[in-house]
Amino acid sequence: MLYVKIHQLSERKFKITQIAKELKISRPTVYKYLGMTYEEVKQLLEDPHRKARKLDPYRDWIIAWLEEYPHLSAAQIRDWLLERYPDMEVGESTVRSYVRELREIYQIEKKNIVRQYEAVPEQPMGKQLQVDWGETKQKTINKKEVKLYFIAFVLAHSRLKYMEWQNRPFTTRDAIRCHENAFQYYGGRTEEIVYDQDHLITVSENAGQLLLTTEFQSYVNERKFKIHLCRKADPESKGMIENVVKYIKGNFADSRVFSNIDDWNKRALQWLERTGNYHVHQTTKKRPAEVFLVEKQHLKPVSSLLSFESNHEQSITRNVGKDNTVRFKSNRYSVPLGTYNSATDNQVYIKIKTGKRQTLEIRKQLEGEIIAEHLISLEKGKLIQNRNHTRDRSKGxxxxxxxxxxxxxxxxxxxxxxxxxxxxxxxxxxxxxxxxxxxxxxxxxxxxxxxxxxxxxxxxxxxxxxxxxxxxxxLKVAPVRNKMNDSKGPKHAKGMIVTTRSLDAYTSILGGAAQ
Incomplete structure (x- = not known):
C-alpha cells in the first residue's frame, strides 16, 4: 500500500519532500520505492534470504497493537513485549526504529499531544514527595468498561514512583493507607509533601492558611511532615507528579485489559520495577531506581503503627449530597436542611449504634454532637427522612x-x-x-x-x-443589649449575672455607719 501511494502522488507531480510530508515517511524511503517496480517490492518483502530483524518473530503482535491502538509509543510497545516475554533482551532504539518502519509500511499515523511545562529547580535528597490522584476507564476481559482510580507518588529528587489502584473513589482513610504503603515502599518519608487542593485532605486554603480535614490533620500531626498545597490551575508547581500521572495513564494503563483489582495492582508494581523506575529519566539522564539508592539514606524513618487510628475505628466517613442526604448501604438518610454547603467540606462521620435495632448516628465532627439519627433500613433504594429535616411548608x-x-x-x-x-x-x-x-x-x-x-x-x-x-x-463574643432610654433603669442582657453589695459594705468603705 505504501508503494502504491508513493507512485500515485508522484504521478500527480508531487515533489519528493511533499510526498514524504504527506505520507509522514522519510525522503530516503520515497526514493527507494520510486526506484523499484511493484514486483521488486513484492519480492523484497517475501525474500526468505533477506536479513532477519530481531523483532521479526513479534511482528504480527506489534502490527496488531498499532492497528488497534495507533497512538501507542515505542516505549509502550517495548513494555508490552517485556510483559509477555520477560526473558527478551532488546534495546529501546531497536524497538523505536522497528516501530517507525512498520508505521511507514502500513501507514499507521501516531497523534502526538504536546503540553507545556515550566522548569522548576531540582530538590535536594529527602526534601520533597509529590502526590496526586487520577482515574482511567479500562476494558475488561468481558469486553465491558470499568472505571479505576489511582493515587501516585514521586520523590522529587530521584523521581522514584509508586502507585496504588482502586475500583472505587478514594476516601480520606484510603489516602492515609496509601501514604503508609508508600512510606513502606520508600523506606521512610520526606520533610515535605506537595498536594493539589483535593477535597480528601483539605477543606479550604485562604491566603496560605490551610484547613485540613479532621482525619487527615490527625494523620499529619502523627507523621509530622510539612504540607505544601499548590494553587489552583497551577500544574507547573507540581509538574513532576503531573507527568507521572500522565505517564501512568499513557504507558501502563492505556489499552491494558482489566481482570480484577488485586491482579491490576500486582501488574502495576511489576511495571514500576520493569519500566516506570527502570527507564532513564529524560531530565536527570539517570535511572530513578539507581538514584534512589542514595536518596533513601536521607529519608526520615517512620514507625509501623499509627496511634491516632484507634480514634477512628468505629467511624466511617461519607459525603453529604446536594439533596442533604447521606448514602449508606444502598439507602439515603436525611440530614438537617442546609448541612450541604458547596463552598466547604461536606464530609460527615457516621457510626452504627447497636441495640434492639441498629441505629445510624451522623456527626459533622468525629466527637461532635449528633446532627441526625435514623433506624437502619434493611431494604434498598429507600429514602429514610426525618420530617424535622425538611422545609416548613406550613408557612408562606x-x-x-x-x-x-x-x-x-x-x-x-x-x-x-x-x-x-x-x-x-x-x-x-x-x-x-x-x-x-x-x-x-x-x-x-x-x-x-x-x-x-x-x-x-x-x-x-x-x-x-x-x-x-x-x-x-x-471568639466567645457575648453581645450586650442595654436599653439606656428605659426610665426604670438599664436592662441587662439575657444571661448576664450582676453582683450587688450590701449597704453595710459601702458604709464600711466610707468610714460611716448604717442609718
Missing part, C-alpha cells in the same frame, strides 16, 4: 421571612438583609431562609453581630450568615 415565604425578621434586634436591618438574600436566590429563597432559621434556633446570642457584619461586608448568603455566627461564637 413572606410569613416565614417576617417570623425570622422578628428575631433580630434591628428589624429594619434584618428585613434589608433577608430581602437581598431572597432577591439574589429567588429560586432557593425557602432553602436560604431555612438555614437562617436553624442558625437562629441554635445560636440566637450571636445573630445580631453576624447580621451587622454581613451587611457591612455585603455577604448576602445564608451560608455566609451561618459562618459569621460561628466566627463570633468561636
Amino acid at each position: 415565604i413572606e410569613e416565614y421571612k417576617e417570623h425570622l425578621i422578628s428575631r433580630f434586634k434591628d428589624q429594619e436591618q434584618g428585613r434589608t438583609y433577608l430581602n437581598e438574600i431572597c432577591l439574589k436566590y429567588a429560586r432557593y429563597r425557602r432553602d436560604q431562609l431555612a438555614i437562617i432559621h436553624r442558625v437562629i434556633q441554635e445560636d440566637p446570642g450571636w445573630i445580631d453581630e453576624a447580621l451587622t457584619k454581613c451587611l457591612k461586608e455585603k455577604l448576602y448568603s445564608a451560608n455566609d450568615f451561618r459562618d459569621m455566627v460561628q466566627y463570633f461564637k468561636n
Whole structure:
C-alpha cells in the first residue's frame, strides 16, 4: 500500500519532500520505492534470504497493537513485549526504529499531544514527595468498561514512583493507607509533601492558611511532615507528579485489559520495577531506581503503627449530597436542611449504634454532637427522612421571612438583609431562609453581630450568615443589649449575672455607719 501511494502522488507531480510530508515517511524511503517496480517490492518483502530483524518473530503482535491502538509509543510497545516475554533482551532504539518502519509500511499515523511545562529547580535528597490522584476507564476481559482510580507518588529528587489502584473513589482513610504503603515502599518519608487542593485532605486554603480535614490533620500531626498545597490551575508547581500521572495513564494503563483489582495492582508494581523506575529519566539522564539508592539514606524513618487510628475505628466517613442526604448501604438518610454547603467540606462521620435495632448516628465532627439519627433500613433504594429535616411548608415565604425578621434586634436591618438574600436566590429563597432559621434556633446570642457584619461586608448568603455566627461564637463574643432610654433603669442582657453589695459594705468603705 505504501508503494502504491508513493507512485500515485508522484504521478500527480508531487515533489519528493511533499510526498514524504504527506505520507509522514522519510525522503530516503520515497526514493527507494520510486526506484523499484511493484514486483521488486513484492519480492523484497517475501525474500526468505533477506536479513532477519530481531523483532521479526513479534511482528504480527506489534502490527496488531498499532492497528488497534495507533497512538501507542515505542516505549509502550517495548513494555508490552517485556510483559509477555520477560526473558527478551532488546534495546529501546531497536524497538523505536522497528516501530517507525512498520508505521511507514502500513501507514499507521501516531497523534502526538504536546503540553507545556515550566522548569522548576531540582530538590535536594529527602526534601520533597509529590502526590496526586487520577482515574482511567479500562476494558475488561468481558469486553465491558470499568472505571479505576489511582493515587501516585514521586520523590522529587530521584523521581522514584509508586502507585496504588482502586475500583472505587478514594476516601480520606484510603489516602492515609496509601501514604503508609508508600512510606513502606520508600523506606521512610520526606520533610515535605506537595498536594493539589483535593477535597480528601483539605477543606479550604485562604491566603496560605490551610484547613485540613479532621482525619487527615490527625494523620499529619502523627507523621509530622510539612504540607505544601499548590494553587489552583497551577500544574507547573507540581509538574513532576503531573507527568507521572500522565505517564501512568499513557504507558501502563492505556489499552491494558482489566481482570480484577488485586491482579491490576500486582501488574502495576511489576511495571514500576520493569519500566516506570527502570527507564532513564529524560531530565536527570539517570535511572530513578539507581538514584534512589542514595536518596533513601536521607529519608526520615517512620514507625509501623499509627496511634491516632484507634480514634477512628468505629467511624466511617461519607459525603453529604446536594439533596442533604447521606448514602449508606444502598439507602439515603436525611440530614438537617442546609448541612450541604458547596463552598466547604461536606464530609460527615457516621457510626452504627447497636441495640434492639441498629441505629445510624451522623456527626459533622468525629466527637461532635449528633446532627441526625435514623433506624437502619434493611431494604434498598429507600429514602429514610426525618420530617424535622425538611422545609416548613406550613408557612408562606413572606410569613416565614417576617417570623425570622422578628428575631433580630434591628428589624429594619434584618428585613434589608433577608430581602437581598431572597432577591439574589429567588429560586432557593425557602432553602436560604431555612438555614437562617436553624442558625437562629441554635445560636440566637450571636445573630445580631453576624447580621451587622454581613451587611457591612455585603455577604448576602445564608451560608455566609451561618459562618459569621460561628466566627463570633468561636471568639466567645457575648453581645450586650442595654436599653439606656428605659426610665426604670438599664436592662441587662439575657444571661448576664450582676453582683450587688450590701449597704453595710459601702458604709464600711466610707468610714460611716448604717442609718
